[in-house]
Amino acid sequence: MNLTNKIALVTGAASGIGMEIAKEFLAHGACVAIADRDLDHARLAATMLDPGGSRSLSVGMDVSNEDQVEAGVDQVARHFGAIDILVSNAGIQIVGPLEEFKFSDWKTLLAVHLDGAFLTTRACLKYMYPVGSGSIIYMGSVHSKEASVLKAPYVTAKHGLEGLAKVVAKEGAAHGVRANVICPGFVRTPLVDKQIPEQARELGISEDDVIKKVMLKDTVDGEFTTIEDVARCAVFLASFPSNALTGQSIVVSHGWFMQ
Structure with a gap:
């Protein structure tokens, strides 16, 4: 699996799964933009993963904010000259019974997961389509496949990412752009x-x-499931060489959900 000279944008990459994906991408030869709502933490992550700073860029980005997404993606493209891979990983969690769930919390969670995926995808496609290639990876969940109590907006959002990926796969095929979903279990x-x-x-x-x-x-x-498990799967999807693997979801869950 070779990502040499590929340019990747990973959202929510200042910690956790996103940071581990950035680390794996760098280890496989990619340049990585580490995007996070907390720019200071993004800078710390970039310094830790790429001390020389030649193959990383830290970007402040609230993925639910259209202006910040457009500006951040343009910044990455200007800095590295291209965007080959998008990992839409930024996410939050709010739990509670549906009958008590605040509408404001519902909208906040869907904005990060679904609006963020849409906005980052749209912004990156304008750089992928002209060159005829690209790989988009959405961070779903086993909750993209089935439900759990207390997680109504999260389950809804993660199911929605599978639908988005399938549409992007169909529309992007003519432009060499693939879209897939990683569905981790509990990490x-x-x-x-x-x-x-x-x-x-x-x-x-x-x-x-x-x-x-x-x-x-x-x-x-x-x-x-470990962050390393998920990051290895991301490298596999990002480096896959053809449209044979697009519009799909890969469940990484120690067998919690089998499809």
Whole structure:
């Protein structure tokens, strides 16, 4: 898997899965724009992953803000001369029962996951289409396939990413652009660590039971998916050489969901 001289934009890349994907892309020869709502953290991540600074760029970007997305993508294209890969990874989580869920929280979560995916895709396509190539990777979830309690907007958003990827795959095919979705199981990131006590309170069970009886109960081995697992999958999708693999989703979940 070779990404030498490819230019990748990874959103939500200052920590967690996004940062690990940026690390793997750099290890496979790519130049990487590390985009995050927190520019200071993006800069720290870029310095850590690419101390020389020759193959990385930190970009401040709220993916739900159209002006910031357009400006950030243009900045990446000016700096590196192209955008070959987009990883739409930025995400947030808000949990709660549907009958009590605030509409403002619903809109906030969908804005980050769905509006962010749309806005970054649209901005990157204007650089991919003219050169006849590109790979777009959306960070879905096992929740792109099935539901869990307390996660109505998250499940809705992750299902929506599969639909978006399929449309981009069909429209992008004539321009050499592929689109696919990675669907991880539970990955022990700060986002998941925040959910554990929240779900324990909502469900009236212990944090240990949230992990064993809710999050990992349907895996084949009771193990969390790792950020390394997800990053390797991203490299595979980004480097795949043809339209044979487009409009698809790959589940990385220790067997939680099998398709």
